[in-house]
Every structure is written in structure tokens, then in C-alpha cells.
Amino acid sequence: MHARSHTPARLHRTPPRAVALERQDFTAARRHSRRGVLGLASLLGAGVAGAAAATVGGTAHADAAAPAPAGRGGGAPGSEGPEALLRRWAADTWRSLDAMTHPDTGLAADNIGADLQTRSGYTSPTNIGGLLWSTLVARELDLITPGESRRRIARTLKTLQRMKRHEPSGMYVNWYDEADGSILRSWPGSGDVVVPFVSSVDMGWLGAALHLVAQADPSNARIARALFDAMRWDVFWDREVAAQPGQVVGGFWLEDPSREGVVRAVPWNGVGGPEVWYHATHHYDTAVSEARMVTYLGIMTGQFPAGAYFTTFRTFPPDWDWPEMAPVGEWATYEGVDVFEGAHEYRGFRVVPGWGGSMFEELMPDLFVPEAEWAPDSWGVNHPLHVRAQREHGLDEAGYGYWGFSPSSDPHAGYREYGVDALGLNPTGYFSDAAVTDWVAGQEYPQGLDGVVTPHAAFLAMQYEREAAIENLSRIESELGAYGPGGFHDAVATGTGVRAERHLSLDQSMIMGALGNVLLDGALHRWFATSEVEQSLRPVIGQERFAAGE
Numbered sequence: 001m002h003a004r005s006h007t008p009a010r011l012h013r014t015p016p017r018a019v020a021l022e023r024q025d026f027t028a029a030r031r032h033s034r035r036g037v038l039g040l041a042s043l044l045g046a047g048v049a050g051a052a053a054a055t056v057g058g059t060a061h062a063d064a065a066a067p068a069p070a071g072r073g074g075g076a077p078g079s080e081g082p083e084a085l086l087r088r089w090a091a092d093t094w095r096s097l098d099a100m101t102h103p104d105t106g107l108a109a110d111n112i113g114a115d116l117q118t119r120s121g122y123t124s125p126t127n128i129g130g131l132l133w134s135t136l137v138a139r140e141l142d143l144i145t146p147g148e149s150r151r152r153i154a155r156t157l158k159t160l161q162r163m164k165r166h167e168p169s170g171m172y173v174n175w176y177d178e179a180d181g182s183i184l185r186s187w188p189g190s191g192d193v194v195v196p197f198v199s200s201v202d203m204g205w206l207g208a209a210l211h212l213v214a215q216a217d218p219s220n221a222r223i224a225r226a227l228f229d230a231m232r233w234d235v236f237w238d239r240e241v242a243a244q245p246g247q248v249v250g251g252f253w254l255e256d257p258s259r260e261g262v263v264r265a266v267p268w269n270g271v272g273g274p275e276v277w278y279h280a281t282h283h284y285d286t287a288v289s290e291a292r293m294v295t296y297l298g299i300m301t302g303q304f305p306a307g308a309y310f311t312t313f314r315t316f317p318p319d320w321d322w323p324e325m326a327p328v329g330e331w332a333t334y335e336g337v338d339v340f341e342g343a344h345e346y347r348g349f350r351v352v353p354g355w356g357g358s359m360f361e362e363l364m365p366d367l368f369v370p371e372a373e374w375a376p377d378s379w380g381v382n383h384p385l386h387v388r389a390q391r392e393h394g395l396d397e398a399g400y401g402y403w404g405f406s407p408s409s410d411p412h413a414g415y416r417e418y419g420v421d422a423l424g425l426n427p428t429g430y431f432s433d434a435a436v437t438d439w440v441a442g443q444e445y446p447q448g449l450d451g452v453v454t455p456h457a458a459f460l461a462m463q464y465e466r467e468a469a470i471e472n473l474s475r476i477e478s479e480l481g482a483y484g485p486g487g488f489h490d491a492v493a494t495g496t497g498v499r500a501e502r503h504l505s506l507d508q509s510m511i512m513g514a515l516g517n518v519l520l521d522g523a524l525h526r527w528f529a530t531s532e533v534e535q536s537l538r539p540v541i542g543q544e545r546f547a548a549g550e
Contacts, residue, residue, distance in 0.1 A: 110127050110505060126201075137512045196253065286355045289355060374534070398446075408490050
């Protein structure tokens with residue numbers, strides 16, 4: 001339980017602005033480099049122009065998987081009932097994931113063109129994990145047979161067994177060749193050097209997927225469980241170095257990346273093994289973050305203490321003078337950790353923000369952990385309010401006519417982080433429109449610009465505003481035409497109508513995960529939230545009361 005308090009005895013002071021901005025730049029680059037060539041270029045010094053071609057498509061594979069047959073539903077956009085419509089969207093989304101899957105390895109490419117012909121030539125642990133849970137959902141929706149599901153998952157797990165990884169921790173590096181499972185050391189198309197990096201947040205999604213398989217596929221449970229049990233989540237837990245000790249590090253390089261600020265150290269917490277390279281200031285320090293999945297996995301395996309959940313910021317403390325918005329809230333103590341229970345005010349209500357104000361930061365971990373049910377006074381309040389804020393921003397504040405903002409392909413070029421700036425702590429903001437770069441809270445948001453919506457964000461929201469999300473997505477399909485044989489295009493600009501002509505496997509797998517919960521009565525929640533997981537996580541997250549509300 002927690003106790004309310006005034007100013008705590010242990011107060012972490014504001015870092016110098018230069019340090020804060022370094023953290024901001026590095027975190028943004030690493031957090032999304034797996035899906036955007038600009039992030040990879042920033043992180044590894046790659047040539048942006050050379051890598052862009054690889055991100056858009058890469059080398060065509062003659063053995064690309066043939067499109068799967070269409071699922072149940074059919075009909076022209078708008079002609080189906082709600083369930084048939086969702087099933088059609090699921091069937092087409094699965095078709096894109098099937099096309100992204102290499103037939104020899106069972107590894108999903110990072111992305112594919114909207115024509116489903118050209119895979120990217122590289123994959124990551126997130127992509128692999130997303131394919132695993134999407135295969136389970138496809139089985140339950142009768143898009144593939146149980147036997148085909150077992151064979152597909154077995155092929156992927158067999159490849160994972162032979163792929164090189166960081167053996168002391170059982171963790172995989174961030175980039176592999178999808179055709180043979182080898183570690184990627186040069187970027188497809190440009191030839192830029194890739195230094196093997198183990199990403200905490202990407203491993204979180206593969207770990208979640210392996211745990212799901214171990215519950216939902218008895219024939220493959222033994223191998224999935226062995227791969228999961230070999231993973232040492234505490235290799236990512238920083239006891240001492242962070243401004244607020246106990247936060248999750250971004251990851252580590254297996255070789256010297258020759259980057260300023262990188263420190264060489266034996267993996268901490270007793271993991272052991274050869275020396276690796278961490279970045280001294282790269283930590284996931286916000287509670288509203290995709291990285292909380294890593295914290296959940298660490299707590300449920302007993303490798304993190306319960307207090308690790310409370311070491312991230314709900315908002316930055318009220319005495320920090322550089323954030324663009326002053327928070328409201330008060331101090332509390334949970335599991336011996338002092339927490340400022342802050343929130344941002346937005347359109348007459350209060351929301352706990354994330355780093356960039358994007359939908360997937362808020363809701364992707366909720367695909368697996370039933371956060372709203374287990375933590376009704378925190379996530380149970382914040383999740384629906386975040387969805388409401390995104391909807392009101394798109395329809396009312398910015399006036400786009402559509403909503404759903406998350407990092408995605410940029411319809412105009414490459415990749416970009418989209419969000420609602422008022423819902424973020426990032427001083428420079430994730431904006432919903434590429435033209436907006438200097439808006440601050442309190443100003444009138446400019447209307448009529450070319451706002452970018454990404455369908456996966458609306459699918460995540462469907463778990464809280466089903467009818468509004470379906471209506472929004474139906475109009476994105478029928479009015480903006482952001483739809484093809486593989487389902488929704490990754491993003492579309494609402495003013496010009498320019499579409500991102502590709503699919504990202506992570507975003508497609510988020511769509512499959514959300515539909516698995518909506519159409520299958522919380523299937524991913526049931527598979528993930530075993531009684532043992534509930535016993536370890538629910539008492540921790542259920543004790544908190546956010547400052548969010550109306």
C-alpha cells in the first residue's frame with residue numbers, strides 16, 4: 001500500500017538541460033530505430049540517403065510468401081456489420097504478415113511494400129514476437145488451421161534456437177537477416193555498418209510473445225518456455241547509474257560502437273559474461289512507455305523488485321524548471337519509492353503523459369497485461385482518457401476529421417514519430433502534423449494542416465472506444481483510401497491524402513493483437529495473465545492512484 005506525503009527526503013533534482021536533451025535525442029533515436037532509418041542513422045552514424053532505400057523496401061525475394069486467402073467478411077467497405085468488418089480487416093492484416101514471413105526461417109520482415117511483393121531484408125526481436133502472437137490470433141479467428149499455426153510457430157522457434165544471441169543473458173540482438181537468421185552487420189541497400197545492439201524494449205515484445213506461446217500452444221510450449229526461461233531481464237535493470245536508480249536501460253552493444261557517452265562494463269546484477277557497452281544516460285524513465293513491458297517481465301520472473309515499477313516518472317517533479325507544462329499532483333510512496341503522482345491538464349481533464357504522447361506508448365503493454373482491470377485507479381482511468389484526448393485532438397483541436405497518432409511511416413518520406421504533444425513530456429514534442437514544430441501548451445493548435453493518422457493507433461484505442469474507433473477506421477479506409485490487399489496502409493496524411501505505401505510488421509501485429517482482444521474476449525490477456533503472473537503483478541500495479549481524471 002502507499003502513504004501520501006509532502007516533499008520526500010530523497011528528491012532527484014533536475015538534470016542540466018544539456019543532459020536532458022542528450023537523453024531526449026538518444027532515447028528517441030534508439031526507441032524507434034527498429035522501424036525508421038532516420039533513427040538507425042542517428043544511432044549508428046549510418047548514411048540516411050543510403051539506408052532510406054532499404055527501409056522502403058530492400059531487395060526483392062523471389063520466394064516471397066504468396067498472399068493468404070481472404071478471411072470471412074468480404075464485401076465493399078461499409079457494407080458489413082461490425083464483426084464482419086473487423087474480421088475482414090483481420091484477414092487482410094494477416095495477409096500482409098504472411099507475405100512478410102520468410103518461408104525458410106519463419107521470421108517476419110520489418111516491413112513490406114503495400115503491394116506485398118518486396119520484404120525489407122531485415123528483422124528484429126519485436127518483429128519476430130509480433131508474428132508469433134499474430135499467428136495465435138489468426139488461428140483463433142480461423143484464418144489458418146490449428147495445424148498450420150503449430151507448424152508456423154515451430155519453424156520460427158527452431159530458427160530462434162539456432163540464432164546467435166548474447167548467451168549470458170539469453171537476449172537477442174536487434175537486427176537479423178530474415179532469410180537465414182544471421183546477425184545483420186551491414187544495412188541492406190547502403191552497406192552501412194551495424195554494431196550488434198541488444199535492445200531492452202524490443203526484447204520485451206519477444207519475451208511477451210514467447211510467454212504467450214507457452215500458454216496458448218501446447219505442442220510448442222516446451223521450446224518457447226525454454227527460450228523465455230533463459231532470458232535474464234535484470235541485465236536491463238540499472239540499480240545505480242540512472243538519475244533515479246532502478247530504471248530500465250535502453251540496452252547494450254556487444255562491441256564498441258565508438259559513440260560518445262558509451263561506457264564499457266560487465267553486465268550488472270550478476271549476469272556475467274564478456275564486457276559489453278552501455279550508454280550512460282539512456283534509460284526509459286517514464287511510466288507511460290512501451291518499456292514498462294520489460295519491467296513487468298522482470299517483476300513476474302522475480303528478477304526485478306516490485307519497487308522498480310515506481311522508479312519511472314508519471315510526470316517530471318514539480319520543481320523541475322525546464323518542462324513546457326507544469327504538472328498537477330502530489331507525492332506518494334509505494335514499495336518504499338517516492339513517486340510524484342503528476343498529470344497534465346488537457347481540455348478540462350487530467351492525463352498522465354508519456355514521453356511523446358503517442359498511442360502505442362500508452363496502450364501497447366495493455367495488449368498483454370489487463371492493466372485497466374488490475375489497476376483501476378491508475379491505468380483504468382488513464383487509458384480511456386488518453387484515447388479520448390487523441391480523439392478530441394484529431395477531431396476538435398486540430399480539426400483533421402480523423403484521429404489516432406503514433407510513430408509510423410511518414411507518408412511524405414521515411415519515418416516519423418507522431419503524437420499529441422500535450423500528452424508528452426518531450427520538450428520538442430511529437431506532433432500530429434509534420435508541419436508543426438513549435439507549438440506549446442496554451443496556444444491554439446493550428447487547424448487545416450496535413451495531420452498524419454496511423455491506423456494501428458485507432459485499433460489499440462478500440463479496446464476502450466470500440467464504436468468510435470470503428471467509425472474512424474471505416475472512414476480512413478473509404479474516404480482516404482488508405483487500404484490495400486494487406487489491410488490498412490501504415491499511415492495517411494489527412495489533408496493531402498498522401499499514403500505511406502507500405503506495412504510495418506510491428507504496427508500490423510499491434511492490429512492483430514488488438515483484434516484478438518476485441519473479437520476473442522480478451523484472448524491475449526487470458527494467455528498472458530496466468531495465475532502466477534497475476535499474483536506477482538496485480539498487487540504491485542493495483543495499489544497506485546494516478547492524478548488523472550475529470
